[in-house]
Amino acid sequence: MLTNFFKLDGTPTLHEKGAQMPPMSPGDEVSNVLFRGDSWYEPRKQIKGVIFRNCSISNMELVQLTFTQCTFEDCIFIASRFREVEFHKCNFINCNMWKAKFEQCYLDPRTIRLDRRYRVDAANVGVSVYQALLSNYANERQDAFYADADIEFRRWKRYQLSWDIRKKHVDRLPGEWGRLKSLIYDLLAGYGYKPVRLSVVTIIGFLAISVVNHLVIGGDLLVNGERPVHTSLVDSIYYSFSVLTVLGFSSVVPDGAFAKLLTVFEALAAIGWLSIFTSVLVKRFLR
Known part of the structure; x- marks a missing residue:
């Protein structure tokens, strides 16, 4: 996991705009790369079976790409914009998607996994990504994904409330009461999605x-x-x-x-x- 959620570990290789992209054939691994520029890769590209580890694709636009059976681990997508991007059988492990935007995308929210450390120190990351995904799922009428993302969004709002209480942004009594109500609703009915x-x-x-x-x-x-x-x-x-x-x-x-x-x-x-x-x-x- 990244030592700093908003910065790559070590000294990554810089990939400037216009430079040749790293090899991305099935089985390849792209590691320790900080991509810079306005857009990432050419549209209509299909990428299959590639592992992305400790990479930053922040503040960039990803358009009309299809990822299949790819793994993203400890990657940063801060403020990235995904438009007409599909992720099939991919996994996101401890990736920071804070303030990312999704438009006409296909991404199973169950493939996103964030370590418990995010709940304690950076719950806003989870809140941000699931909130953005909810908007995408609503527009695309992906109802099953919407339900799963809404459950996770509410859970991360509860984790965020714990952080707000510790930082005294919220009074303890109403904050703890809000957390308790959220937890009970989650356990009993999955926020209304588990009848x-x-x-x-x-x-x-x-x-x-x-x-x-x-x-x-x-x-x-x-x-x-x-x-x-x-x-x-x-x-x-x-x-x-x-x-x-x-x-x-x-x-x-x-x-x-x-x-x-x-x-x-x-x-x-x-x-x-x-x-x-x-x-x-x-x-x-x-x-």
Whole structure:
């Protein structure tokens, strides 16, 4: 990984504008090169199976290029402009794309990997690249890529918030509250893009509440108008799901005062939870 995220390690070879490009045949490696100029390589060029390591292609325009099965490691693309560029089966490992721009590009956001050090010391790099990619995916209607990039963008915003708290750019209490909300939303629903995960969490949560109800108010439930000697767990589950799904009571109802108050609280909480659940489904399937 680069010692300085914004500078190449060692003393790289300068490649001035107009100079002959390094060999880029399948299996070649381009290392320790600092490219200078307005544009990088001629348009319509196809580059396959090349490894780029410790290279800087910053403040340059890359137009109508196709990269296939290439690896970019510890490379710098600060303020570069990618237009009609395609990356197929490529990997970006600890590459700095701060303030890069993407237009009509194809790049799988899952191929971008940044070390944990970026989260701590340069979270703005992750925020910047995924924000730029979101704009590209929205314009190109690449919905699957958009979802993956949006998840990463929100995560890097959370990492950035941690940095802002440490630097006292944000007050600790509201900053930590914002981080906690972001983390919970990520874990429970993948920022709204993981409805199956949220469904599983909902079912497990409702079952857990059913067990609690069985232990706490199981003796205060009426089943078919009668209070049984021992309320079955099935009846407690049936009662709990009736309340939590806001379907109303049927053959199992609360009888004691505490049981009635707890039922009211659970019903109100369930309304809020089901609203969140519905919004996630709408976001994921009706976007």
